[in-house]
Amino acid sequence: xxxxxxxxxxxxxxxxxxxxxxxxxxxxxxxxxxxxxxxxxxxxxxxxxxxxxxxxxxxxxxxxxxxxxxxxxxxxxxxxxxxxxxxxxxxxxxxxxxxxxxxxxxxxxxxxxxxxxxxxxxxxxxxxxxxxxxxxxxxxxxxxxxxxxxxxxxxxxxxxxxxxxxxxxxxxxxxxxxxxxxxxxxxxxxxxxxxxxxxxxxxxxxxxxxxxxxxxxxxxxxxxxxxxxxxxxxxxxxxxxxxxxxxxxxxxxxxxxxxxxxxxxxxxxxxxxxxxxxxxxxxxxxxxxxxxxxxxxxxxxxxxxxxxxxxxxxxxxxxxxxxxxxxxxxxxxxxxxxxxxxxxxxxxxxxxxxxxxxxxxxxxxxxxxxxxxxxxxxxxxxxxxxxxxxxxxxx
Amino acid sequence: xxxxxxxxxxxxxxxxxxxxxxxxxxxxxxxxxxxxxxxxxxxxxxxxxxxxxxxxxxxxxxxxxxxxxxxxxxxxxxxxxxxxxxxxxxxxxxxxxxxxxxxxxxxxxxxxxxxxxxxxxxxxxxxxxxxxxxxxxxxxxxxxxxxxxxxxxxxxxxxxxxxxxxxxxxxxxxxxxxxxxxxxxxxxxxxxxxxxxxxxxxxxxxxxxxxxxxxxxxxxxxxxxxxxxxxxxxxxxxxxxxxxxxxxxxxxxxxxxxxxxxxxxxxxxxxxxxxxxxxxxxxxxxxxxxxxxxxxxxxxxxxxxxxxxxxxxxxxxxxxxxxxxxxxxxxxxxxxxxxxxxxxxxxxxxxxxxxxxxxxxxxxxxxxxxxxxxxxxxxxxx
Numbered sequence: 001x002x003x004x005x006x007x008x009x010x011x012x013x014x015x016x017x018x019x020x021x022x023x024x025x026x027x028x029x030x031x032x033x034x035x036x037x038x039x040x041x042x043x044x045x046x047x048x049x050x051x052x053x054x055x056x057x058x059x060x061x062x063x064x065x066x067x068x069x070x071x072x073x074x075x076x077x078x079x080x081x082x083x084x085x086x087x088x089x090x091x092x093x094x095x096x097x098x099x100x101x102x103x104x105x106x107x108x109x110x111x112x113x114x115x116x117x118x119x120x121x122x123x124x125x126x127x128x129x130x131x132x133x134x135x136x137x138x139x140x141x142x143x144x145x146x147x148x149x150x151x152x153x154x155x156x157x158x159x160x161x162x163x164x165x166x167x168x169x170x171x172x173x174x175x176x177x178x179x180x181x182x183x184x185x186x187x188x189x190x191x192x193x194x195x196x197x198x199x200x201x202x203x204x205x206x207x208x209x210x211x212x213x214x215x216x217x218x219x220x221x222x223x224x225x226x227x228x229x230x231x232x233x234x235x236x237x238x239x240x241x242x243x244x245x246x247x248x249x250x251x252x253x254x255x256x257x258x259x260x261x262x263x264x265x266x267x268x269x270x271x272x273x274x275x276x277x278x279x280x281x282x283x284x285x286x287x288x289x290x291x292x293x294x295x296x297x298x299x300x301x302x303x304x305x306x307x308x309x310x311x312x313x314x315x316x317x318x319x320x321x322x323x324x325x326x327x328x329x330x331x332x333x334x335x336x337x338x339x340x341x342x343x344x345x346x347x348x349x350x351x352x353x354x355x356x357x358x359x360x361x362x363x364x365x366x367x368x369x370x371x372x373x374x375x376x377x378x379x380x381x382x383x384x385x386x387x388x389x390x391x392x393x394x395x
Numbered sequence: 396x397x398x399x400x401x402x403x404x405x406x407x408x409x410x411x412x413x414x415x416x417x418x419x420x421x422x423x424x425x426x427x428x429x430x431x432x433x434x435x436x437x438x439x440x441x442x443x444x445x446x447x448x449x450x451x452x453x454x455x456x457x458x459x460x461x462x463x464x465x466x467x468x469x470x471x472x473x474x475x476x477x478x479x480x481x482x483x484x485x486x487x488x489x490x491x492x493x494x495x496x497x498x499x500x501x502x503x504x505x506x507x508x509x510x511x512x513x514x515x516x517x518x519x520x521x522x523x524x525x526x527x528x529x530x531x532x533x534x535x536x537x538x539x540x541x542x543x544x545x546x547x548x549x550x551x552x553x554x555x556x557x558x559x560x561x562x563x564x565x566x567x568x569x570x571x572x573x574x575x576x577x578x579x580x581x582x583x584x585x586x587x588x589x590x591x592x593x594x595x596x597x598x599x600x601x602x603x604x605x606x607x608x609x610x611x612x613x614x615x616x617x618x619x620x621x622x623x624x625x626x627x628x629x630x631x632x633x634x635x636x637x638x639x640x641x642x643x644x645x646x647x648x649x650x651x652x653x654x655x656x657x658x659x660x661x662x663x664x665x666x667x668x669x670x671x672x673x674x675x676x677x678x679x680x681x682x683x684x685x686x687x688x689x690x691x692x693x694x695x696x697x698x699x700x701x702x703x704x705x706x707x708x709x710x711x712x713x714x715x716x717x718x719x720x721x722x723x724x725x726x727x728x729x730x731x732x733x734x735x736x737x738x739x740x741x742x743x744x745x746x747x748x749x750x751x752x753x754x755x756x757x758x759x760x761x762x763x764x765x766x767x768x769x770x771x772x773x774x775x776x777x
Contacts (some may be wrong), residue, residue: 114593162555165606203607210607210609230587
């Protein structure tokens with residue numbers, strides 16, 4: 001019975017160590033869990049930069065991140081509109097993609113009418129180190145500048161179905177003539193009109209990205225330095241796409257790990273990420289959003305530059321196995337020793353352990369005294385650790 | 396939230412930002428008694444600023460018939476209803492507002508109490524036009540003063556408030572109040588179309604553009620104001636009900652500044668819904684024949700005094716007041732000062748240059764009823 005138990009324990013320990021090693025190497029994907037660590041899985045293939053339904057996503061580890069209402073600044077969302085998001089990430093050494101999935105019973109992808117608000121999703125990325133304030137960072141506290149990528153359902157609709165114009169929302173509406181909006185978007189101003197006539201589409205005239213009828217990406221690449229500061233970047237590097245099916249949004253946001261754009265955070269090991277969801281049906285917009293807490297990104301062993309060559313990988317694996325065997329051996333001896341100790345106690349021979357302890361302490365001291373010969377001392381220590389057991393065995 | 400001084404309430408109130416008044420504050424006085432709801436102001440604004448695509452429903456200037464008209468639908472009653480009772484303490488001089496403003500009675504998680512109109516609320520800009528307060532039946536068909544059956548026209552633009560609700564509510568800080576003249580503007584580059592200003596403004600003067608998907612509002616024709624010229628809606632007023640200038644705080648009131656004279660000296664021009672707490676900078680001379688209770692809710696407790704003084708002017712007294720109101724009819728230059736000399740009213744721009752001069756009483760030529768040369772009787776002899 002005891003032997004079986006020991007075997008089971010050994011098997012579980014071994015399996016967990018092997019799995020950890022393999023997952024660490026990216027050889028097997030992790031399992032779905034709820035957590036604060038997102039592992040970006042390396043793939044040799046092109047990452048599905050705008051395809052949330054690609055089969056490649058099956059290779060990635062999924063984590064479930066709880067979402068709460070934004071209650072730090074007014075206007076607040078006291079209760080979240082979404083309970084949680086499920087996140088996966090893939091990278092191919094140069095680019096990284098995040099797929100975020102959440103439940104949303106109603107698709108909202110228009111912002112033409114006064115009462116229409118979009119479904120949206122944002123990822124906020126910062127360097128590790130001092131954990132910035134989760135809402136857009138803060139320049140005042142000297143924490144990191146935030147890089148934010150926000151996917152917007154209405155921007156995507158403008159791209160996929162053409163600019164959602166007035167006529168799309170008010171099909172029975174008629175106007176004879178717009179002197180200042182000729183043709184299709186982007187509207188032209190008649191040539192004989194003065195230059196300032198384009199002011200009749202003021203947002204478009206001043207280059208507000210929200211007013212641009214010809215959008216090229218559904219993901220806004222932005223930076224922020226605290227509340228009220230979110231700013232669309234001059235260079236847009238992020239792409240993405242969302243698919244709404246059966247009450248679920250699946251949205252991919254992707255980008256080069258290092259875009260070379262100084263406004264972008266270089267995506268690397270131990271970056272921290274936070275996620276925000278806007279539910280258009282609940283009239284979420286701006287600060288009225290649901291947010292996650294920080295999630296740490298793990299890419300080690302996944303990105304090209306950090307990924308050792310195949311041979312080296314095998315060597316590392318062999319080393320791991322050797323180390324593993326050594327650990328198993330040690331645990332085995334430990335268990336035996338414990339068992340022996342138990343038996344000894346029962347027999348009233350507990351005093352026999354005392355000299356062994358003294359012997360154990362000795363090499364430790366030796367080790368401390370001869371720092372330059374750590375390896376040797378450790379060896380000696382191991383040897384000495386083994387000897388009492390031998391003794392016991394012999395006794 | 397910090398405490399700021401709101402002189403219209405005669406007390407401190409809570410606001411998001413410190414009290415930082417502009418060096419000058421643009422202002423205007425609308426004499427409701429003269430408005431005929433011709434909507435010339437509305438169209439002057441519409442053709443100047445909001446004829447673009449996506450702005451179809453927008454009227455930065457609108458004229459509604461009170462008591463039933465409103466644009467957007469129920470803009471005033473809906474916010475008044477949210478605030479509940481709005482009492483004034485008449486034991487103080489001046490009277491003190493003892494209710495709560497939109498910045499003080501705020502639901503958890505909000506910056507300002509408000510509501511956001513949807514498309515249908517904006518869809519009837521002239522609903523209630525010319526409707527009277529009650530159905531005219533036999534018992535009320537005769538005229539009494541004040542009128543048992545009444546209505547009046549309320550011309551409205553952005554109030555360019557001292558404590559704008561839109562500024563407090565914008566999480567983007569995309570709305571700002573200009574230091575040089577107090578005009579409140581939405582930065583078209585910063586706005587991200589959250590519509591928090593649309594929700595917060597109690598006067599509902601921020602509007603969402605369907606096509607550019609960001610919000611816009613009345614700009615008090617700042618390019619004209621910078622040249623010392625009245626905004627379009629004011630210049631084009633057929634009824635000559637409007638007077639444009641700059642308003643000071645009551646303690647800095649200049650009796651020779653026409654706006655200060657009407658607002659602080661004569662107290663004949665009153666703020667619209669001062670109890671909301673934004674310290675609006677467009678002032679109204681209340682209609683003298685409408686229901687006083689209704690007017691007090693709308694313009695505060697100073698209504699009785701204002702009506703009394705205005706009636707007094709019509710009876711031939713108050714020559715100074717008469718002179719200032721006449722200046723409305725004779726210039727489109729922003730007035731800094733006025734002067735009354737014997738039987739003339741003179742207006743000066745902010746640099747002290749004379750820009751208007753007119754008699755307090757127009758001279759009349761009276762012709763004989765019968766023209767003997769042509770052997771005809773004249774229809775009009777004055």
